[in-house]
Amino acid sequence: MAQSESDRRVSAKAPLTPAEQERQTQRDGLLLSRSRTLASLQGACDARYRALLERTLAHVEAELKKLDSEEGAGGNHA
Numbered sequence: 001m002a003q004s005e006s007d008r009r010v011s012a013k014a015p016l017t018p019a020e021q022e023r024q025t026q027r028d029g030l031l032l033s034r035s036r037t038l039a040s041l042q043g044a045c046d047a048r049y050r051a052l053l054e055r056t057l058a059h060v061e062a063e064l065k066k067l068d069s070e071e072g073a074g075g076n077h078a
Helices: 002-012 018-043 047-072
Strands: none
Touching: 018 047
């Protein structure tokens, strides 16, 4: 029963434009990279590797912020 309710909620949403789909795909990829980097950072012992992971994390978070700001600023002009 819960599955059919969630299906109804998904189908009730307006379909995404190609630009919105692309943005969502980019965001999903960035979130996955962020999760992977955080997991690697938790187990990293070497200082140089930790520094690399911290720079990677900062870059991914900056990209997410940029993507979110484009979306908030009406970036859906297709």
